[in-house]
Structure formats: structure tokens, C-alpha cells
Amino acid sequence: MLALIKREFLDGLAVLVGGTIYVLIWIVVLVTLTIDSSHRPPLSIPEPMIEFLVSLCISIPLFFILLGTVQGYIDKNRKVYTFLCTLAATRHRLFTARIIFGLSLILWMVLLVAATYAALLVIYPPLMPYDVMFPVKMLLTLLLLSVTGFFLGTQWGWARHWFFTVCSAILLLAIILCIIVIKSFHWQSWILLSTIAAAALIRSWQKFMTEPL
Amino acid sequence: MLIQIDNASDRAVYQQIIDHIKRDIALGRLKMAEKLPTVRELASLLVINPNTIAKAYRQLEQEGIITTRPGSGAFVAQIDCNLDKAVRQRLICRQLEHVVVDAVHMRIDKKTMVDWFNKTLENFNFK
Amino acid sequence: MSDYAVQTRNLVKYYDGRCVLDDINLCVPRGCIYGLLGRNGIGKTTLIRILLGLESATRGQTSLLGVETEKLTACERGRIGYVAEGHHLIQHYRVGKLIRLCQSLARQWDQPFFDHLLSTFRLPLDRKIKNLSTGMRAQLNLALAMAINPELLILDDPTLGLDTVSRRQFLELAIDLIQNDGRSILFSSHILSDVERIADRIGILVAGKLVVDCSLEQLKNRVKKLQVIFPETAPQDLHLNEIIHQKIRGREMVLTVANWNEQKQALLNTFQPESTTEIPLTLEDIFIECTNL
Numbered sequence: 001m002l003a004l005i006k007r008e009f010l011d012g013l014a015v016l017v018g019g020t021i022y023v024l025i026w027i028v029v030l031v032t033l034t035i036d037s038s039h040r041p042p043l044s045i046p047e048p049m050i051e052f053l054v055s056l057c058i059s060i061p062l063f064f065i066l067l068g069t070v071q072g073y074i075d076k077n078r079k080v081y082t083f084l085c086t087l088a089a090t091r092h093r094l095f096t097a098r099i100i101f102g103l104s105l106i107l108w109m110v111l112l113v114a115a116t117y118a119a120l121l122v123i124y125p126p127l128m129p130y131d132v133m134f135p136v137k138m139l140l141t142l143l144l145l146s147v148t149g150f151f152l153g154t155q156w157g158w159a160r161h162w163f164f165t166v167c168s169a170i171l172l173l174a175i176i177l178c179i180i181v182i183k184s185f186h187w188q189s190w191i192l193l194s195t196i197a198a199a200a201l202i203r204s205w206q207k208f209m210t211e212p213l
Numbered sequence: 214m215l216i217q218i219d220n221a222s223d224r225a226v227y228q229q230i231i232d233h234i235k236r237d238i239a240l241g242r243l244k245m246a247e248k249l250p251t252v253r254e255l256a257s258l259l260v261i262n263p264n265t266i267a268k269a270y271r272q273l274e275q276e277g278i279i280t281t282r283p284g285s286g287a288f289v290a291q292i293d294c295n296l297d298k299a300v301r302q303r304l305i306c307r308q309l310e311h312v313v314v315d316a317v318h319m320r321i322d323k324k325t326m327v328d329w330f331n332k333t334l335e336n337f338n339f340k
Numbered sequence: 341m342s343d344y345a346v347q348t349r350n351l352v353k354y355y356d357g358r359c360v361l362d363d364i365n366l367c368v369p370r371g372c373i374y375g376l377l378g379r380n381g382i383g384k385t386t387l388i389r390i391l392l393g394l395e396s397a398t399r400g401q402t403s404l405l406g407v408e409t410e411k412l413t414a415c416e417r418g419r420i421g422y423v424a425e426g427h428h429l430i431q432h433y434r435v436g437k438l439i440r441l442c443q444s445l446a447r448q449w450d451q452p453f454f455d456h457l458l459s460t461f462r463l464p465l466d467r468k469i470k471n472l473s474t475g476m477r478a479q480l481n482l483a484l485a486m487a488i489n490p491e492l493l494i495l496d497d498p499t500l501g502l503d504t505v506s507r508r509q510f511l512e513l514a515i516d517l518i519q520n521d522g523r524s525i526l527f528s529s530h531i532l533s534d535v536e537r538i539a540d541r542i543g544i545l546v547a548g549k550l551v552v553d554c555s556l557e558q559l560k561n562r563v564k565k566l567q568v569i570f571p572e573t574a575p576q577d578l579h580l581n582e583i584i585h586q587k588i589r590g591r592e593m594v595l596t597v598a599n600w601n602e603q604k605q606a607l608l609n610t611f612q613p614e615s616t617t618e619i620p621l622t623l624e625d626i627f628i629e630c631t632n633l
Contacts, residue, residue: 001414003444083430086392087445088418088488212395220536221622225557253519260511262373262538263519 004089004097011080012101015067016108022063023109026056027116034120044126045135049117053138056113057180060142061149064106065173068150071098072157082213095208099201102154106146114139137185144193148176151200158207172196214250216259226261230269235278238289239337249279249287344406345370345492345524346391351400353386360386362548364400368526368541373518375539375556376528379631382545384528385425388496391526392422405492418447421485425496427477429469435480436465446488454487460509474501486513493517495527499534507534514538536623544630551630556623563626564600565619568593568608575611580604584629594619596629 009016033048075081081094117135152172159165179192216233218226237243249255252270256263270287273279280290316326346368353361360383368374378384389395391402393409402409407416430438443449461479469477478501485493493514499507511534517523518538529535535542542559544552552559563584568574574593578586581604585596591614597604608616621629 003441006444007441078431079428080430082394082424083428084445085394086417086420086422086424087442088414088447089445090412090414090417091393093414210396212389218537220533221620225560227557256515256519257512260508260515260537262540263515264371264540 001093001097004084004093005100007084008097008101009104012071012105015071016105019063019067019105019109020112023060023112026052026059027112030056030116031120034124044128044130045121046124046126049120049135050138053117053135053142057138057142057145060109060113061145064102064146064150065153065156067105068102068153068155069157070153072154076158079213085213091209095205098154102150103147106143106150110139110143110146113142134185141180141185141189141193144190144197145176145180148193148197148200151197151204155200155204155207158204158211214255214258218259218261227265227269227272230255230266231273234269234273238278241338243289245289245291247289248285249289251286343370344368345372345404346374346494346526347403348387348391349401351387351390351402352398353383353390353395354398355386359548361390361397364545364548364550366543366550366553368524370522370524371518372540373514373525373538374527374541374543375535376526376543376545377532377535377627378528378545380530383548384545385496387545388425388494388526388528392420392494415447418445418488419491421488421490421493423478423481423485423493423495423498425500427474427481427501429477429481431470432468434466434468435463435472438469438480439465439484442484442487448489450487450489454483457483457486457513461506475503475506478502479506482510482513486517490517491523493523493525493527495525495529497528497530499529499531507531511538532622532624532627542623544627546631559623559626560621562599563596563621563629565594565596565621565625565629566608567617567619568595568613569615570611571614578608578611580607585632596621 030048030052033052034046036048081091084094085091117139121135152169156165156169176193176196179189214233214237216230218229220226222229224232234243234249243249249270250258252263252266255266259266270279270281274281274287277290279287281287313326344367346366348364348366351361351364351366352359364387366387376384376387386395390397391404391409393412404412404420405416407413430441433441439454457479461476461483463472463476463480463483469480472480478498482495482498485495499510502510514525514527515538518525527535536556539556541555542552543550554562570591570593572591574588574591576588578593578595580595580597582598583595584598585594587594
């Protein structure tokens with residue numbers, strides 16, 4: 001099992017590096033914007049930080065949707081799993097290793113964002129007391145959005161009928177966006193997102209188990 | 214021991230091996246109590262399935278022509294055939310009939326046939 | 341079930357409404373080398389892929405080493421060596437990287453044996469697999485499959501792309517493997533002389549059905565080709581059961597019959613033939629007769 005996970009990480013090194021750079025770029029923009037706006041001490045949490053988090057909630061999950069889809073598509077074409085499946089590995093393990101890789105990357109990138117936010121709030125502490133849980137809730141939403149995006153991407157990457165997949169993808173993304181807009185960073189969003197993520201995970205797992213390799 | 218296996222022959226491969234070993238014994242190429250190659254060795258040498266070789270050896274052992282000792286291998290047991298005389302007659306005469314029929318079709322006369330037969334007997338040191 | 345290295349029960353596979361495998365009941369006993377034959381595109385590869393779980397069957401069950409394919413654990417899969425048709429492997433890897441991956445995943449790995457194979461085949465470690473010739477990929481695939489000391493070796497056209505020397509090397513490897521107790525090999529091949537040499541049992545797939553599934557010796561005993569000469573023109577109305585092929589030319593009739601026995605001989609004798617000669621059949625001859633149905 002460890003060997004399979006190690007393979008995922010080694011093969012996905014480019015993705016790891018690319019993802020880190022991607023999130024660092026956004027972080028740099030965030031920090032720049034925050035510094036610019038804070039030549040006066042902020043009353044509450046600096047506005048760029050909140051607005052920016054919304055942008056991150058779109059950009060980072062989008063990255064993971066693409067990652068899941070592209071990875072699935074490439075693996076199918078390169079027949080990597082076709083070969084791995086004939087070694088001392090089961091489909092369960094192969095799939096689990098892939099998911100572990102994705103989740104690790106999500107955690108890493110969200111952690112980087114969280115660390116930046118924590119650092120900024122320490123360096124530029126707002127004058128008025130603020131709800132500490134608010135940035136935490138936003139970050140949790142970001143995490144769930146990324147996870148959902150990744151699982152959806154994985155499901156779509158292994159799909160066979162492209163037209164149908166693209167249509168359903170657009171529909172689903174529209175629904176998710178509506179959920180976030182309406183319910184914002186609250187527990188109702190989290191429950192809905194978790195449900196969609198779980199469904200996507202189960203569907204990808206099913207597809208992976210039965211797909212001819 | 215290099216045996217030429219003829220896949221096109223109507224004799225099964227294991228029978229060809231048996232025939233070859235019997236021939237070698239009759240020709241004196243294999244002597245009494247001489248060690249035969251193991252199944253493994255022969256299979257690797259001829260690149261054929263070891264089960265085929267094992268079958269040949271088993272039949273030779275049943276006929277009493279070789280004996281196998283566990284751990285030591287297979288040895289030539291005797292150069293006598295232990296079949297019943299009537300059975301021997303049937304087997305040999307059946308083969309003789311084939312030869313005679315072919316000879317007749319090829320218009321070979323009796324004298325030539327007898328000459329060739331005697332020559333073949335000499336090759337095998339028949340006494 | 342555990343006496344068999346490979347077993348299928350009522351295996352059926354449909355592709356786009358077309359029946360590729362129709363009620364296949366295949367059994368490969370342990371310790372046996374089984375040669376699976378059939379024309380191109382008949383479903384041999386499909387059958388093998390279903391056995392390994394790379395594809396799912398429409399109906400029926402398959403089991404390897406006594407375990408159903410779906411339930412094979414990683415450990416059990418580690419005891420099965422597989423050489424896929426076309427030797428795709430992982431194209432964008434380098435040879436060395438692929439070897440390390442296989443080593444890390446293997447439950448057993450015979451490094452000295454593998455090194456010996458690498459040097460025999462002279463495989464370059466730093467080249468990308470997509471830049472290897474078909475023959476070299478075949479050799480690599482074979483070496484990787486054998487290095488794990490497999491209990492069951494499943495080979496799909498393993499000699500595709502191999503030159504004559506390499507083919508002989510492969511046969512020798514197969515014979516070496518089978519000498520160890522309880523090892524079994526299932527392989528499909530188009531080179532019938534190879535199959536004839538090393539196979540214990542033969543299976544022939546024709547039109548989705550396993551028309552032959554017996555030992556090589558039995559097959560040769562059962563299928564006979566006879567040249568029958570009649571005193572006058574050969575009779576047109578000679579009807580025997582299980583005639584595979586019949587050709588008449590003047591006084592001569594060439595007959596290929598399955599399951600030749602005394603009754604058929606007696607029936608033939610009633611037509612008073614002048615002579616009957618048996619024409620020895622190689623496996624290739626039998627195969628061509630069977631698949632030209």
C-alpha cells in the first residue's frame with residue numbers, strides 16, 4: 001500500500017510543485033493587497049482578506065476539479081492502472097492511494113492559505129474584536145469545496161460519455177455556486193457540500209471498480 | 214541424449230521418447246545399469262514439457278526396462294523385454310505387416326527384402 | 341475449486357450486442373501448461389483479461405488459484421504473473437523506474453534470477469519504455485512476470501515480437517518454471533509448434549465456444565485424417581458422424597474425422613475401400629481443420 005502511495009506522490013511531483021506555486025501566487029497577491037490597504041490600522045478583518053477568500057474559494061476548487069479530471073483521463077490513456085492492477089495490488093488500493101494523494105495536496109494548499117491568514121491577522125491585528133470563527137468557517141468551506149471539486153473531477157475523469165459529463169458538470173457547478181451564494185459559509189453549506197462530495201466519491205469509486213482497464 | 218522429436222508423427226511425443234530409449238539400449242548406446250538423464254534435465258535439454266518425459270519414464274518403468282530410485286534417478290534395468298510371448302508376437306508381426314505391404318506396393322522382391330532384413334539385424338547385434 | 345489454477349464457469353461476454361464468449365467452462369489443473377488457441381480477434385485476450393479482472397464478464401464466474409477474481413487480495417495477485425498482449429507496460433517510465441516499482445510492490449522477488457534475465461536479454465535500464473522495440477518490451481514484461489516467482493503465469497501471446505533465439509529462451513524459462521511444484525501456466529499463442537512442444541492441454545476457441553479442451557495427446561488421437569482410395573469413384577454418400585472435413589477427388593477421398601473409433605472404421609469398411617492410410621496431423625493441421633468450420 002505504501003509503495004502505491006509513494007508512486008502517486010513521485011508521479012505527481014509536478015502537480016505538487018505546480019499546485020504549491022499556484023497557491024503561492026494567490027497568496028502573494030493577497031498579501032500585497034492586504035499590505036496596500038493597511039497603511040491605516042484596520043477596524044475589523046481587512047476587506048481584501050475576505051473578498052480574496054471568496055476568489056480562492058473559486059480558484060482552488062477549480063484547480064482540483066481540473067486535477068481530478070485530467071489525472072483520470074491521463075491514467076486511462078496511459079493505461080497506468082491497467083499495468084498496476086496486474087501486480088500485487090487491488091483496485092481498492094489503487095483508488096485509495098489516488099484519493100490520499102489528492103486529499104494530501106488539498107490539505108497542504110489550504111494549510112498554506114490558513115497559515116497566511118493567521119500570519120496576516122497577527123501582523124495586522126484589527127482594532128475591534130472580531131469573530132475568530134469567521135475566517136475559520138471560510139477556510140473550512142474552502143476545504144470542503146476543494147474536496148468536492150476533486151472528487152467530482154475524479155468522477156468526470158473516468159467518465160466515458162464526454163458530452164453528458166460536461167453538461168452535468170456545468171449544471172452541478174452552477175448548483176454548488178448557488179448554494180454558496182445563498183448559504184454562504186455556514187453549516188448548511190457544509191452539509192450540502194459534504195453530501196455532494198460523498199456522492200461523487202462513491203460514484204468515482206464505483207466507476208473505478210467496474211471500469212474495464 | 215539428443216532425441217529428435219517429430220511433431221508431425223502420429224506417435225505421441227512420449228512414445229517417441231520411449232522408442233528412442235529402447236533403440237539406444239538395443240544399439241548398445243545405453244548399457245546395463247547406466248544412469249539416464251533426470252526428467253528435469255531432459256525437459257530442459259529438449260525444451261518439452263516435463264510431464265511428457267515423466268510419462269515416458271513411467272511407462273518404461275512399468276515395462277521393466279528402467280528402474281527409478283528416489284533421489285538417485287533412472288537407470289537401465291534390463292535389456293530384456295518382459296512382455297508375454299504372444300503379445301510380443303502380435304506387436305512385432307503387426308509392424309512386419311506394414312513393412313511387407315509397403316514393400317509389395319513398391320515392388321521389392323523377396324530376396325532383396327530378406328537381404329535388407331538381415332542387414333538391419335546385424336546393425337542391432339541380433340543373436 | 342482449489343485443485344484448479346484457473347477455472348471459469350459458464351462464462352459469457354457480450355460486446356455491443358455481439359457474443360464474444362459463449363458459456364466457456366475452462367479448467368487448468370495445477371501443474372499444467374495450458375495452451376489457448378484461436379484465430380485473431382476470437383476472444384482469447386478478452387477471456388484472459390476477464391480472468392485477471394481487467395474486464396468484467398456479462399455472466400459467469402472466473403477464479404484463479406481457487407479464489408474468485410473479484411475477491412483476489414493483493415497478496416494473491418502477487419502470486420500471479422501476467423504478460424499482456426502488446427506488452428504495453430507503463431510507456432512514459434524508464435526501464436529502471438518500472439523495475440523499482442515492480443520490486444517495491446512484489447511479495448517475493450528473485451533478484452539473482454532477475455539480474456540473470458536482464459543480462460541475458462540485455463535490457464537497457466535508462467531507456468524509456470516507449471523507446472524499446474516490441475521484442476525488448478516483451479522480454480522485460482516476461483522478466484518482470486517471472487521474477488516474482490509466480491504460482492500461476494498467464495501469458496497473452498508472449499512471443500509476439502520475439503526473435504527466434506528469444507523465443508527459445510522463453511520456452512526454456514517456461515519449462516524451468518513448470519518444474520517447480522504446483523506451478524501452472526496458461527498461455528495463448530499463434531506459434532503452434534511452441535504450444536505443441538510445451539503444452540499439456542490445449543483449448544481451441546472458435547466462434548465464442550471452446551470446441552476443444554483436452555490434452556494434446558487426446559486431441560491427436562481423437563482427430564484423424566485419412567486418405568481413402570476406392571476401387572472406383574469415391575462414394576458421395578459416405579456419412580459419418582463428426583466429419584470435420586471431406587474432400588473427394590476421383591478415387592481418392594481425404595477425410596478428417598473427430599473421435600475416430602471402431603464403429604466409424606466398420607462403417608467405412610462397408611464401402612469397401614482399397615486402402616486406408618492415416619495421414620499424421622500436427623497441431624497446426626488440427627487447428628486449421630477445427631477453425632475452418
